Amino acid sequence: MITVDLRSIPEDECLPFEGNLADDICQLPEKDAASVAGPLNYRAEASIVSGNLLFRGDFHLPFEFTCCRCNQPFHYTIRLLDHSLLVPVEDLSLIDLTDALREDIILALPNFPHCNDGDNQMDCPARGKFETEEDFVPINPEKARTKDSSSWDTLDKLKLD
Numbered sequence: 001m002i003t004v005d006l007r008s009i010p011e012d013e014c015l016p017f018e019g020n021l022a023d024d025i026c027q028l029p030e031k032d033a034a035s036v037a038g039p040l041n042y043r044a045e046a047s048i049v050s051g052n053l054l055f056r057g058d059f060h061l062p063f064e065f066t067c068c069r070c071n072q073p074f075h076y077t078i079r080l081l082d083h084s085l086l087v088p089v090e091d092l093s094l095i096d097l098t099d100a101l102r103e104d105i106i107l108a109l110p111n112f113p114h115c116n117d118g119d120n121q122m123d124c125p126a127r128g129k130f131e132t133e134e135d136f137v138p139i140n141p142e143k144a145r146t147k148d149s150s151s152w153d154t155l156d157k158l159k160l161d
C-alpha cells in the first residue's frame with residue numbers, strides 16, 4: 001500500500017516520497033497474460049490541491065507478459081512518468097493511493113503485448129508472419145493445404161501417443 005498521512009504535508013508545500021513496494025497491488029487473475037514481476041518503484045511528491053491529494057511523479061512496475069504473436073514470455077516495465085494521482089481528501093487524514101495507482105497501471109497494460117516491445121527488445125520470431133509486408137509473397141494455396149494437413153497428422157499422432 002502507498003499511504004500518505006496528510007498531517008505530514010506542510011501547508012502549501014510538497015512532501016517527497018520514494019520507495020519500493022513489494023506487494024502486488026494489481027492482483028491480476030492468474031490466467032491473465034500479464035503478471036507482476038517485481039516491486040513497484042516510485043518517486044513522487046505529495047501536495048494538497050483544492051481539497052484533493054495530488055501525488056505526482058514516476059512509477060515503474062515490471063511485468064511479465066506473454067507475447068500474443070509467438071507465446072514467448074518476456075519482461076516489460078510499465079512506466080508512468082510525471083504521472084498524477086488525484087484523490088479527494090474528504091475527512092480523512094490517511095489517504096491510500098493504492099486503488100488509484102492500480103487503476104492507472106492496469107489501463108497502461110498493452111492489450112496485445114509483443115515481445116519486441118519488451119525491456120530487452122527481443123526479436124519476435126513470429127513478427128511479420130501474420131502481416132502483409134513488402135516482401136510478402138502469396139503462397140500457393142494448394143501447397144499450403146498439403147503442408148497444413150501433414151502437420152495436423154503429426155499433431156494427431158502425438159496426441160495418440
Ligand SMILES: [Zn+2]
Pocket residue numbers: 067068069070071072114115116123124125126127
Ligand atoms: Zn513474440
